Amino acid sequence: MIRKTFLWAMLSLSVACAQSEDSLSCKNDIEAEHPGQITNAVVFWSAVADNSIVTVGGKSPQQGSIETAMVQTAVYDAVNAICGYPYTAYAVKPEVQVPALTEAAVASAAHDVLASLYPAQAPALDQQLADYLGAIPGHTRAKLNGIHVGQQTAAGIVELRADDGRDSGPGWIPPLAGPGIWQPTPPGFLPPATPWIRAVTPWTMTSPSQFQAPPPPTLDSDVWLHDYSESKAYGGATGSLRTPAQTDLAEFVGGPGVHPMLQWHGTWRSIASDQKLSVLEAARLFAMLSTVSSDALIACWDSKYQYGFWRPVTAIRAGGGNPSLTADPTWIGVVITPNHPEYPAAHGCFSSSVVEVLRSYFHSDRLNFTMTSPAPGLLQPVRSYDHFSQALTDILDARVYGGMHYRNSTIVGAELGRKVARQALERFFVPRQDDRRFKK
Numbered sequence: 001m002i003r004k005t006f007l008w009a010m011l012s013l014s015v016a017c018a019q020s021e022d023s024l025s026c027k028n029d030i031e032a033e034h035p036g037q038i039t040n041a042v043v044f045w046s047a048v049a050d051n052s053i054v055t056v057g058g059k060s061p062q063q064g065s066i067e068t069a070m071v072q073t074a075v076y077d078a079v080n081a082i083c084g085y086p087y088t089a090y091a092v093k094p095e096v097q098v099p100a101l102t103e104a105a106v107a108s109a110a111h112d113v114l115a116s117l118y119p120a121q122a123p124a125l126d127q128q129l130a131d132y133l134g135a136i137p138g139h140t141r142a143k144l145n146g147i148h149v150g151q152q153t154a155a156g157i158v159e160l161r162a163d164d165g166r167d168s169g170p171g172w173i174p175p176l177a178g179p180g181i182w183q184p185t186p187p188g189f190l191p192p193a194t195p196w197i198r199a200v201t202p203w204t205m206t207s208p209s210q211f212q213a214p215p216p217p218t219l220d221s222d223v224w225l226h227d228y229s230e231s232k233a234y235g236g237a238t239g240s241l242r243t244p245a246q247t248d249l250a251e252f253v254g255g256p257g258v259h260p261m262l263q264w265h266g267t268w269r270s271i272a273s274d275q276k277l278s279v280l281e282a283a284r285l286f287a288m289l290s291t292v293s294s295d296a297l298i299a300c301w302d303s304k305y306q307y308g309f310w311r312p313v314t315a316i317r318a319g320g321g322n323p324s325l326t327a328d329p330t331w332i333g334v335v336i337t338p339n340h341p342e343y344p345a346a347h348g349c350f351s352s353s354v355v356e357v358l359r360s361y362f363h364s365d366r367l368n369f370t371m372t373s374p375a376p377g378l379l380q381p382v383r384s385y386d387h388f389s390q391a392l393t394d395i396l397d398a399r400v401y402g403g404m405h406y407r408n409s410t411i412v413g414a415e416l417g418r419k420v421a422r423q424a425l426e427r428f429f430v431p432r433q434d435d436r437r438f439k440k
Contacts, residue, residue: 026083042282045110076287078105092156101146108150169196179321190339197301203291204424227406235403253398255375296353309343333403348413356421
């Protein structure tokens with residue numbers, strides 16, 4: 001559960017003076033009455049969702065991203081409807097009675113999706129919803145109307161995703177061990193993680209395999225010889241060529257306690273707050289980010305389990321499947337290797353898709369923002385950036401310095417994520433006047 005002190009601190013920022021209910025509109029909601037002084041409802045309920053999905057629910061990035069997208073599309077469809085559809089709806093067009101408060105719609109939509117996903121958390125979520133709505137004085141009719149809109153969109157999204165393949169798709173048995181073949185990795189030698197993700201219904205793609213990556217490099221290629229040597233030299237726990245700064249970067253991105261989805265979500269919230277996005281703006285941005293990043297991971301998992309390529313720790317201990325390479329039977333990466341096939345790099349898929357959305361949304365690669373990491377003992381627990389592409393470069397480098405990926409895999413993953421994002425940006429969440437479906 002979110003700590004009570006945190007909840008009430010956030011709620012106190014969300015309280016505003018009451019005004020005439022009939023004057024409420026999308027552009028004059030509670031958040032807009034006091035710009036820069038209160039917490040955007042979308043930002044607040046994004047943090048609640050992360051708590052339910054990851055902190056309490058324990059979901060991995062690939063699982064959690066699907067559920068996050070469910071929350072954010074319900075929020076988006078609710079707010080977009082109240083605002084009169086300035087953008088194309090994603091899936092649900094609710095009945096709207098005016099006046100309707102967007103904050104109430106956001107809270108109701110997020111609450112209902114999360115409660116449907118996590119029935120055991122329903123009492124805590126019910127209390128959070130009651131506290132949030134109770135902290136908004138007045139606006140009784142507008143709150144009730146907003147709640148009703150959120151309930152409709154949440155029900156619609158839950159129904160839409162009822163048979164999407166979550167937690168029930170195909171398994172995967174690794175082939176017999178051999179050159180290039182993924183096998184469980186030390187220290188835990190865990191079975192392959194969530195192979196069913198590759199069969200989940202996408203949000204914006206035509207199929208999970210629409211952007212399937214080309215095959216990984218052959219073991220006699222120059223790309224493989226370079227990748228093997230670089231990961232071996234820079235990714236090891238001992239005897240590495242890494243500088244202290246490179247080690248710090250590896251731990252910042254992949255060290256103990258780091259959940260890639262939460263790391264990026266915290267960055268989204270920080271950007272939305274710093275840029276003073278409205279409820280509508282934040283709802284649209286978070287819906288774009290969540291659906292695109294979820295699809296990037298679905299597509300990534302499709303490629304991962306299509307090729308089943310081996311991790312550096314397996315390849316380096318075995319000598320890389322090439323007589324010109326040297327084995328190190330005791331080699332292990334400085335960061336624990338995730339338990340799924342290596343190619344392409346999932347963080348590359350995910351982060352590249354996020355960066356592509358942010359660059360498109362803000363019409364520039366340039367924006368000042370920060371990213372934080374909970375990994376212990378970091379030299380830089382907070383990193384400042386002035387370009388989105390800088391963060392992506394750091395993340396891709398970190399996967400090589402951490403010893404769990406090869407350079408080519410990060411590049412291919414990043415390209416996959418860009419393709420997913422670019423298609424989605426052309427077809428979803430677009431201004432209505434730009435959508436050919438609304439043109440005569």
